[in-house]
Amino acid sequence: MIAETVCSAASAAGLGIAVVTAYRKRYLSAARIAAYSLVPVGLVMTGVVGWLADTAFSPTAWAGFVVLGAAWALFASTRAVERRRGGTRAERKAAAREAKRDAVAPAASAPSLGPATRPAAKPAAAPRGTGWGEDFSDIEAILKKHGI
Numbered sequence: 001m002i003a004e005t006v007c008s009a010a011s012a013a014g015l016g017i018a019v020v021t022a023y024r025k026r027y028l029s030a031a032r033i034a035a036y037s038l039v040p041v042g043l044v045m046t047g048v049v050g051w052l053a054d055t056a057f058s059p060t061a062w063a064g065f066v067v068l069g070a071a072w073a074l075f076a077s078t079r080a081v082e083r084r085r086g087g088t089r090a091e092r093k094a095a096a097r098e099a100k101r102d103a104v105a106p107a108a109s110a111p112s113l114g115p116a117t118r119p120a121a122k123p124a125a126a127p128r129g130t131g132w133g134e135d136f137s138d139i140e141a142i143l144k145k146h147g148i
Contacts, residue, residue, distance in 0.1 A: 003049045007040035014038075 014037020022030035043049050055061040082088060 003053050004044045007044045007049055011037045011039075011041040 014033060018030045018034040018037060021033055040049075085092070
């Protein structure tokens with residue numbers, strides 16, 4: 001009975017504030033305040049307040065709230081750890097696949113930036129008309145080595 005009275009008083013106060021806000025020509029804010037102030041009356045009418053009042057004095061219900069709080073704390077802590085690591089499990093898997101695909105094959109003969117084992121050959125003269133004078137045979141060899 002007391003809970004219903006308190007909810008009705010809170011709704012009446014909220015509607016009063018909404019009227020004052022509408023008087024100041026802030027209609028959008030007044031509509032929001034009116035919507036929020038009608039929620040307690042709606043909860044009383046649906047019986048949620050009575051159920052909550054019965055639940056407030058139940059030790060089993062309080063134990064359930066403790067369990068829900070523990071679950072929420074676990075979710076929050078795992079999310080924090082996940083953010084610290086840098087993404088979700090699917091994102092980490094995708095990044096690992098990408099790194100594996102871009103990695104050099106383990107059977108590669110020599111590192112790509114290592115010292116040369118033989119002196120570089122002088123490039124052959126380019127055919128007339130190209131204007132660049134570059135030989136692309138080394139690039140072709142690298143592409144063939146990687147199967148492209």
